[in-house]
Amino acid sequence: MKRMKLFQQILGTAAVLNALLIVSQAAPIGFASLIGSGEISIGDKVFGDFSFQSAQFDASSATVEATVGPSGVYYLTFRGPFVSTGAPTGININYSVRTRSGLPLITAIDQAFELTSAGTGGFVLVGETVRKDSFTGPAVAQSSLAHVTGFLNDDVDPDAEPLTGDQLSVDPAQSKVYVTKAVFFVGLPGGSIGPTTIIQSFHQVQVPEGGLTVGLLGLVLAGVGVLRQRR
Secondary structure (H helix, E strand, C coil), X not given: CHXXXXXXXXHHHHHHHHHHHHCEECCCEEHHHHECCCCEEECCEEEEEEEEECCCCCHHHCEEEEEECCCCCEEEEEECCCCECCCCEEEEEEEEEEECCCCCXXXXXXXXXXXXXXECXXXXXXXXXXXXXXXXXXEEEEEEEEEECCCEEEXXXXXXXXXXXXXXXXXXXXXXXXEEEEEXXXXXXXXXXXXXXXXXXXXXXXXXXXXXXXXXXXXXXXXXXHHHHCC
């Protein structure tokens, strides 16, 4: 009974270490420094091929941050002073994401935005297309969000809305995808509005990293050794 209890404690400790090691975060990076050949590496993902187009804003005013949550979901967050006080405003963001191993692990996408609004507000439209092979390759997923002050507040996917053509699952799973985000927003007279934080998330097949697997295996084997010594 004591041996079984000790073994359960060892497995519990391994599970806690696993959860702690999965959570990771990279510091925000200036968007302008990523355009061209810049990349962000975190966990088993590499984000690259960044580009930014806008007549109203410059990439130097925006930041990009990559994070990984405790459930293994990868997030890419764009922040900037993206607010319209009346003039129609547009932003186009491109980037790619790939797995370090080259395994086809990417299975789904989500997106969301955090709104900054004042006065009479306005409206925001965010469209996203995910493609394989290149930025002009076959589409494997897509999603759209919208906000109209006082009428509509669809600022996060999931859940997917079939009426807007949302397809969040990447099927078959991919080792690399190319993402295009088209953002349009305009403040109504007497108002201002904008998606000052734009969030992208990627879901994947869960495959423990080699180092983590070895570490956990070592912990379990050490516990087995203790059990044998106590016989």
